[in-house]
Amino acid sequence: MRHFSEAPLLGLSSSETVTVKAKPHWQGHRDRLRTKLIERGADALEDYELLETLLFAFIPRRDVKPVAKALIARFGALSAILAARPAELTRVAGVGETVAAYLKATAEIGARASRETLQARTVISSWSALQAYVKQQLQHEGREQFRVLFLDRKNQLIADEIMGHGTVDHAPVYPREIARRALELQASSLILVHNHPSGDPTPSRADIDMTREIMDALDALDITVHDHLIAARSGVLSFRSQGLL
Incomplete structure (x- = not known):
């Protein structure tokens, strides 16, 4: 159900009102979680919260907390999620081929970064x-x-x-x-x-x-x-x- 608030605006009579759509609850949650990450660092986030911040970019207009928690429940760990095959990822509710592809790209970025670190050393x-x-x-x-x-x-x-x-x-x-x-x-x-x-x-x-x-x-x-x-x-x-x- 969508919630609306009614309030008089400047220049309108007390009998005149406009309808203003309330901000979705998940949007405020996203703002708070991003602030937490920026101000306190990624280490301050739980595994599912870190996964949520990643999913924000992939799933822009819905609550992703259930998706993040479902992924962790299915695979058990962040490393297992990133190592999973796309076909396995898409079995989780809320994860389509696009999200699976982005997760695999994220995993590959991490792998290449680790390889670069290794290549720079003996x-x-x-x-x-x-x-x-x-x-x-x-x-x-x-x-x-x-x-x-x-x-x-x-x-x-x-x-x-x-x-x-x-x-x-x-x-x-x-x-x-x-x-x-x-x-x-x-x-x-x-x-x-x-x-x-x-x-x-x-x-x-x-x-x-x-x-x-x-x-x-x-x-x-x-x-x-x-x-x-x-x-x-x-x-x-x-x-x-x-x-x-």
């Missing part, structure tokens, strides 16, 4: 940045994905490339293809990365054997494998820190 000495990047890229991936971070002589990132897609528990990996690509990029070293959709980053026997096969293929080319990282929802495991390299 990768193997920036463990926290590397771990955050790997976790962001893979922790919510529903299928196993095998990636390789190719590094130059200064151990700075040349490229991050997907070398294998798989099922929920296996991704095919071809050591010769990794070696060929390393030569094409003139990489001096690399870091292997893959995910465990199960949520447990503990390496399997197959993970360990496959890592050894890749290292053997690269030894003859004088290309070093610095580490093999396994990403999962519970964290990122390093083969080197576990004494597996």
